[in-house]
Amino acid sequence: MYWNGHDMNGWGWFAMSIGTILLWAALITVAVLLFRTLSRTPEPTHPVSAERLLAERFARGEIDEEEYRRRMSVMRADGVGLPKS
Numbered sequence: 001m002y003w004n005g006h007d008m009n010g011w012g013w014f015a016m017s018i019g020t021i022l023l024w025a026a027l028i029t030v031a032v033l034l035f036r037t038l039s040r041t042p043e044p045t046h047p048v049s050a051e052r053l054l055a056e057r058f059a060r061g062e063i064d065e066e067e068y069r070r071r072m073s074v075m076r077a078d079g080v081g082l083p084k085s
Contacts, residue, residue: 050075 008016051072058068 054063054068054071054075057063058065063071
C-alpha cells in the first residue's frame with residue numbers, strides 16, 4: 001500500500017481518475033437500465049379483434065372510409081373478427 005512513500009505518481013492519479021469515471025458510468029448505466037425495465041408497460045396479452053384493428057387503422061388515417069366499409073362488410077359476411085362466444 002505504501003510502496004511509493006505515501007505518494008502517488010502521475011500514472012496512479014490517472015488510473016484512479018479513469019477508474020472512478022468508469023465506476024460512476026457503470027452505476028449510472030445500471031440505474032438507467034433498471035429504471036427503463038421497471039417502468040415499461042406490459043404488452044397486452046389478449047389478441048386484438050380484426051374489427052378493432054381495422055377501426056384503429058381507419059382512425060389513424062391509414063385507410064379511407066370506402067376501404068374501411070368494404071373490409072368491414074367482408075369480415076361480417078365471413079364471420080371474421082367477431083368475438084367468440
